[in-house]
Amino acid sequence: MTYIASFSSFYSDACITYATLSVAYFALSQNAPFSYQSAWWKRVLFGVLAGLAVLYLNQDRLLLAGNIYYSLAMIPMILVIFFGGAVSGVACYLVNFGFNGGFTLDNLFIGSIILPLLLSGVWRTKTNRVFYLTIGIIALYRIIVVGSFVNFRELWLDILLYQVASALCLAICYHALSFKQRHIHAFFSMRSKATTDSLTRINNRASVDYRMMLQHAERQSCGLMLLDLDNFKQVNDTYGHLAGDGVLVSVGAILQDCVRDEDFVGRYGGEEFIVITSSYEPQHIAAMAERIRTQVEEFDFITENGDVIRMTVSIGTSLYLAGMSVGKAIELVDQALYDAKLEGKNRVVSSRLMSLSQLAERVNRMVAKKPKRQ
Numbered sequence: 001m002t003y004i005a006s007f008s009s010f011y012s013d014a015c016i017t018y019a020t021l022s023v024a025y026f027a028l029s030q031n032a033p034f035s036y037q038s039a040w041w042k043r044v045l046f047g048v049l050a051g052l053a054v055l056y057l058n059q060d061r062l063l064l065a066g067n068i069y070y071s072l073a074m075i076p077m078i079l080v081i082f083f084g085g086a087v088s089g090v091a092c093y094l095v096n097f098g099f100n101g102g103f104t105l106d107n108l109f110i111g112s113i114i115l116p117l118l119l120s121g122v123w124r125t126k127t128n129r130v131f132y133l134t135i136g137i138i139a140l141y142r143i144i145v146v147g148s149f150v151n152f153r154e155l156w157l158d159i160l161l162y163q164v165a166s167a168l169c170l171a172i173c174y175h176a177l178s179f180k181q182r183h184i185h186a187f188f189s190m191r192s193k194a195t196t197d198s199l200t201r202i203n204n205r206a207s208v209d210y211r212m213m214l215q216h217a218e219r220q221s222c223g224l225m226l227l228d229l230d231n232f233k234q235v236n237d238t239y240g241h242l243a244g245d246g247v248l249v250s251v252g253a254i255l256q257d258c259v260r261d262e263d264f265v266g267r268y269g270g271e272e273f274i275v276i277t278s279s280y281e282p283q284h285i286a287a288m289a290e291r292i293r294t295q296v297e298e299f300d301f302i303t304e305n306g307d308v309i310r311m312t313v314s315i316g317t318s319l320y321l322a323g324m325s326v327g328k329a330i331e332l333v334d335q336a337l338y339d340a341k342l343e344g345k346n347r348v349v350s351s352r353l354m355s356l357s358q359l360a361e362r363v364n365r366m367v368a369k370k371p372k373r374q
């Protein structure tokens with residue numbers, strides 16, 4: 001029996017494999033869970049990082065005879081295919097191919113293992129059964145190929161031990177990564193449920209409250225719009241609750257179309273929506289509110305039965321000024337909305353604060369224009 005790669009180098013190889021893939025997976029899942037459907041550059045990066053781990057693992061070899069050896073280098077390559085799909089697998093292989101001599105016997109042997117994996121699309125049917133079947137077939141293939149180059153009777157224990165050790169390492173890394181993947185998926189799903197309104201898919205009330213709390217904590221002024229659909233009860237009564245739901249979904253989409261990326265749209269409750277604009281310039285907020293009012297008024301909401309519903313919306317606008325209490329800001333914009341309803345609906349009404357700030361701005365402009373006394 002030849003020596004088997006020392007236990008500590010085997011252990012450190014397994015740790016490096018897991019650490020590299022785990023950190024890469026985590027970093028690539030910052031905004032959404034990483035998968036074989038993520039942006040192409042993420043999949044390439046995942047493969048390249050795994051490729052660098054492969055290059056490192058290639059140093060620790062179990063020499064069987066002549067230049068026939070085993071190493072754990074296959075492990076990251078198999079794992080990236082399972083977790084990142086074909087693009088990651090090919091990127092990983094190309095790094096190994098480019099830095100390990102190109103068309104060598106080793107690289108062709110590795111290619112003959114990963115090609116069937118790539119062709120079978122194992123990442124799409126990633127179950128424990130598929131995984132164990134895959135590593136079983138790979139182990140058998142490696143034993144047969146290596147067994148035909150070395151004296152199998154003499155080295156059978158080394159060969160078997162190495163297959164068991166590398167399969168164990170693969171299985172541990174696979175389950176640890178799957179565990180991380182499940183947690184990352186659960187985190188994003190719970191975050192989405194906690195912050196998104198299940199009907200309209202825009203921010204929910206908790207998210208609105210959090211956003212206002214942030215404005216307050218960071219002492220950041222912003223513009224506020226509170227919107228309430230006019231006579232919405234009639235829509236439910238005439239066309240049914242489902243048609244009413246459809247209207248709410250469409251209004252959410254219209255609002256998102258009308259605002260800029262840095263603005264915030266949320267469902268405040270029932271048929272009430274809120275827009276928090278990063279700009280706190282009164283004219284800008286009033287113009288945006290008018291644009292939203294017109295878009296809703298001109299939109300044909302079509303029900304499942306083909307009925308066309310026309311809606312109008314009343315909008316109150318106001319400001320949140322740094323240092324103000326959130327409660328006071330909401331009270332002012334709510335009062336503006338109430339006035340819009342009272343004045344006949346389908347209109348935009350500004351709060352006292354908006355008028356005051358406009359007045360203050362006008363006075364400032366006049367003072368700035370006034371010629372200075374010599």
Ligand SMILES: Nc1nc2c(ncn2[C@@H]2O[C@H](COP(=O)(O)OP(=O)(O)OP(=O)(O)O)[C@@H](O)[C@H]2O)c(=O)[nH]1
Binds near residue numbers: 231232241341
């Ligand atoms: N379809 C549907 N209806 C909802 C939802 N949430 C609240 N509503 C309905 O919205 C309606 C609101 O009615 P009201 O508060 O009387 O307001 P309105 O009919 O729009 O009248 P004004 O606000 O005065 O113009 C009620 O009939 C609620 O049942 C929802 O998620 N889906």
